[in-house]
Amino acid sequence: MKSEKSKNKRFTFKKFLKYFFLSLLIFVFGFTIYFFQAIKMPPPKVAYKSSLKEKREVLGKNFYGIKNNRLRKSESGLYELYVEGSAFERGVYNGKLTAELGKKQEDAFVEEIKKMIPSQRLLNFMKYMTAWFNRNMDEYVPKEYLEEIYGVSESASKDYLYIGDNYERILNYHAAHDIGHAVQNVAKVGCTSFSCNHSKSADGHLIIGRNFDFYVGDKFAEDKIVTFYNPNKGHKFVEITWGGFVGTVSGMNDQGLTVTLNAAKSEIPFSSADPISLIAREILQYAGNINEAFEIAKKRKSFVSEAIMIGSAKDDATAIIEKTPKDCALFYPKSDIVIGPNHFQSDKFKNTDLNLENIKESSSMYRFKRMWELIGNYDTIGYRDAAEILRNKRGLHDANIGMGNEKNICQLISHHSIIFKPDELKFWISTNPYQLGKYVCYDLDSVFSVFPAMTENKELYIADLTVPQDSFLYSQDYENFKYFQKQKDVFKAAVKDTSVVIKDAEIQRFIISNPEYFYTYQLVGDYYFAKENPEDAKHYYELALTKELTTLPEKENIEERLKEISDKNSE
Secondary structure, three states, X not given: OHHHHHHHHHHHXXXXXXXXXXXXXXXXXXXXXXXXXXXXXXXXXXXXXXXXXXXXXXXXXXXXXEOOEEEEEOOOOOEEEEEEEOHHHHHHHHHHHOHHHHHHHHHHHHHHHHHHOOOHHHHHHHHHHHHHHOOOHHXXXXXXXXXXXXXXHOOOOOOOOOOOOHHHHHHHHOOHHHHHHHHHOOOOOOOEEEEEOHHHEOOOOOEEEEXXXXXXXOHHHOOOEEEEXXXXXXXXXXXXXXXOOOOOOEEEEOOOEEEEEEEOOOOOOOOOOEOHHHHHHHHHXXXXXXXXXXXXXXXXXXXXXXEEEEEEOOOOEEEEEEEOOOOEEEEOOOOOEEEEOOOOOOOOOOOOHHHXXXXXXXXXXXXXXHHHHHHHOOOOEOHHHHHHHHOOOOOHHHOOOOOOOOOOOOOOOOOEEEEEEHHXXXXXXXXXXXXXXXXXXXXXXXXXXXXXXXXXXXXXXXXXXXXXXXXXXXXXXXHHHHHHHHHHHXXXXXXXOOOOOOOHHHHHHHHHHOOOOHHHHHHHHHHHHXXXXXXXXXXXXXXXXXXXXOOHHHHHHHHHHHHHHHHHHOO
């Protein structure tokens, strides 16, 4: 009898396990279906797709057209793109004209991501987490921009379908700035912008300058596109962009309204929203003054915190829209000098814990003070003076703090640098490399009078207003910097692969190439630490601490490594 009970118990337990694992299997299967359904973002429904049938024509050397739309490569190295029509049409023509540029841009982006995340498993995990994070993004982005992105995606490369289908992938790329911001919380680099007016401007009118220090490797910044938009709704405008991207990071419309973005410290978001570049794009396309820009910003929910500098010819003023995922404020000092750092300045946000933490830990306040110092060196600022300021490679009080230091205004990483004269509808855009190449000037009215249906393959920029190349390009310091940039990757590789040996002479040459930069010594310290040579590692880490460090976390990381060495020595 007892044996029969035991048998029944075993049967019942087996039965329980069977149903438990069956239930678990059903749950996993159901969740998997839910997950992949949840992350799918179908493209918007577009009524008329006849533009997809249009073919790109070759009109000349590096000169292409589709109907009235044009793409040409300037002798300056900049690409000049003109698109018009409805949202989907603009996207289709943009995608077809810039297909090779979009492919090259995606190649560079994915290559850099793989450098940062070499593990394929981790990359796959990040892919699905990004898709999950962005799963509701199409509910926040205006339909107009979803249609335009859909149009662009029709010409996107098929090489990256393993990341996602073309539409989802291109849409998600528009949130790359926001996601990187969310993951890092504070970007590794910071953009700096400024505005001068009235008594501080050479002609008494607004002049605005900014460096866009968004760095995803040198290849990513090789092909800049100056895109002139003639939409069927809103204002005509220009923005500086790259293949496959329709958001705005720097731009000006035909009302003399300028838009530039500066990242601020943000809480880590846990849900998707409207990418900040698309909010900036909406402002550029539909706002004619500062108040209209602020109204647009207020109605949109953003991923992360951002400072959007608005220059306005109609208001004869510059203001900064400070936007967080939860709130929005307008910093409108109505003064002759306005500086855009990576921290907030409005009464609403300037004393928040997050902003004060940002000021304490990041390089933002240092660059803010340096910009005031540089502007103070000039009685008035003209476009050539603005270029000099944006190219400045020194720290406070002209101290040499190392080439590439984030505390410099010119960090030698800029995707582009731009100067605006809103009342004249003129802008100067830098050419490669960084902001060291010549700045070429375009007149918005002049360009839009040439388009549409431009037939002559001629230069569009105003040659007489060109700012020459930075003389730094011809210096030994620049040669040293190029060597430093190349060798720092060698040191990083040697830290990961301890079988790689760097000769003492090469180490000394590396140090000489950028001797005032803390990171030079940190990299050498990391190399010796990986080689289990604590004494030499300690020496170079201590040298790093004698230089101008970029951020408080950088300083704490080096101090932590020194403590680790000290603790091992005392064992």
